[in-house]
Amino acid sequence: MPAKGVSRVGGLGTAAVLVTAAATAAVLTSCGTSTSSAPGRVQLPPLHADFDYQIGGAYPPPAGVRIVSRDRTASPAPGLYNICYVNAFQAQPDERASWPADLLLRDAHGKVVVDEDWGEALLDIGTAAKRERVAARVDRWIDDCAAKGFDAIEPDNYDSYTRSQHLLTANDATAFITLLSRHAHARQLAIAQKNTVELAGLRKQTGLDFAVAEECAEYDECGEYATAFDDRVIVIEYSDSGLRKARSGFAGRLSIVRRDLDVSTPGSAGYVRKVR
Numbered sequence: 213m214p215a216k217g218v219s220r221v222g223g224l225g226t227a228a229v230l231v232t233a234a235a236t237a238a239v240l241t242s243c244g245t246s247t248s249s250a251p252g253r254v255q256l257p258p259l260h261a262d263f264d265y266q267i268g269g270a271y272p273p274p275a276g277v278r279i280v281s282r283d284r285t286a287s288p289a290p291g292l293y294n295i296c297y298v299n300a301f302q303a304q305p306d307e308r309a310s311w312p313a314d315l316l317l318r319d320a321h322g323k324v325v326v327d328e329d330w331g332e333a334l335l336d337i338g339t340a341a342k343r344e345r346v347a348a349r350v351d352r353w354i355d356d357c358a359a360k361g362f363d364a365i366e367p368d369n370y371d372s373y374t375r376s377q378h379l380l381t382a383n384d385a386t387a388f389i390t391l392l393s394r395h396a397h398a399r400q401l402a403i404a405q406k407n408t409v410e411l412a413g414l415r416k417q418t419g420l421d422f423a424v425a426e427e428c429a430e431y432d433e434c435g436e437y438a439t440a441f442d443d444r445v446i447v448i449e450y451s452d453s454g455l456r457k458a459r460s461g462f463a464g465r466l467s468i469v470r471r472d473l474d475v476s477t478p479g480s481a482g483y484v485r486k487v488r
Contacts, residue, residue, distance in 0.1 A: 254402040255363050256421055256444060257293050262487060263467040265448050267297045268475030274485065279446065279467060281366055281424065284353050288361045295404065295424070295446075296357035300350045300367035300392060301385070302332040311335070315346055317379055327375050334372050337388040338380055347391040354396055364402035366424050367392055371408040382411060386418050393419030405441070409433045412440035422446070429458035438466060455486060 261278040270286040280288075281295035288294035303311050317325040317334040325334045337343045350367070357365055370389055373380035385408075396403040402421040405412060412423065422444040428434040429449055437445045447468045449455045455470035462468065472484035 254397055254400055254421065255293070256402055257295070257364065257446070257467070259443060259467075260465055261293070261467050263446050263469050264485065265469060265471050265475055266477075269477040271477045281446075284357055288363075293364070294362045295364045295366050296354075296360070296362035296401075297366045297368065298350060298353050298357070299332070299369060301337070301369035301372040301388070302327055302330070302334055305331050308333050311349075312345070315342060317376060319377060319379065325375075325377055325379065327369075327372065332369075334376055334380070336380075337384050340387070343384070343388045343391060347388065347395070350392060351395045354392070354399060354401065358399040358401055362401065364404060364421070365392075365396050366404045366406055368406050370406050370411070386411060386414055389420065390418045404446075409436050412436055415440050424448070426450070427454055429461065430454040434458060434462050434466065438462065452486070455488075459488070 257279050262274075262276045263279040263281075264273050264277045266273075266280055266282045266286070270282050270289075273280050273289050273292060277292065279293045279295065281297055282288065283297045288296075303316065308316070311333070315336050317336040317338070319325055326332065327334060335346050337346055354365055367389065370385055373382060373385045389405075393403050397419065403419065404422050404424045405415060405418075405420040406424050407426055409425070409428070411418075415421075415423075420441075423437045423441045424446045425433065425437045426448045427450060428437055428445075428447055430451065430453075434445065434447060443465050445466045447458050447462070447466050449458050449468070449470045450473050452470065455468065458466070458468045468487065470484065470486040472482045474480070474482055476483045
């Protein structure tokens with residue numbers, strides 16, 4: 213997810229690379245499936261291309277931008293490589309009531325487990341049956357992204373198991389993201405790993421195609437993502453020092469942008485976007 217305090221709203225790239233998603237199919241048989249469709253061909257984002265992070269609100273991309281990420285409620289930017297942001301592992305506050313009560317993670321006392329930074333209830337992906345049910349809803353959002361013309365999805369909060377009071381595990385998270393990968397590929401969408409560097413080494417097992425990494429320079433993690441994803445990494449830093457550090461180590465290799473903490477739109481008092 214964006215750094216603490218970030219607001220969230222809740223075309224095909226000519227240089228994108230065509231790859232097959234068929235290699236993920238064998239892995240999925242042990243995890244269950246969310247769709248019966250065969251995997252298709254997906255486009256990967258172009259390497260170290262200019263990027264803009266617009267999950268706080270869509271606006272005309274600055275000159276030179278080739279990749280943009282927008283919330284699933286927005287439309288893609290014409291002529292660019294478009295990534296569709298989906299909050300896949302947690303329920304945003306305005307959507308919490310629409311989730312079945314038993315799909316909200318609960319502690320031993322029956323209290324819903326909440327990501328306190330965001331006020332978001334964690335979704336219960338602790339069993340295969342519940343993963344299938346949660347995935348069925350997220351899959352509809354993925355379908356909407358595909359219908360709008362997005363090229364990829366960015367499922368957020370892969371790392372929510374680390375905030376689950378030990379009720380969920382990394383295995384639960386990887387099993388769930390694998391379901392989403394299969395469905396995205398069936399809809400000819402690439403799928404990003406969002407943050408969660410500790411699971412980057414499992415990207416082939418889970419079917420993830422590229423990474424979206426927030427503050428990886430700030431926390432000395434960019435190299436691990438670059439190795440795991442063959443430099444197909446989008447980096448968002450939220451400070452000038454983080455931008456300098458990212459560029460000093462990975463300029464010319466990764467897609468790097470500096471945004472403001474609110475990921476705001478131009479004209480807002482706090483709007484910041486820098487690539488140098």
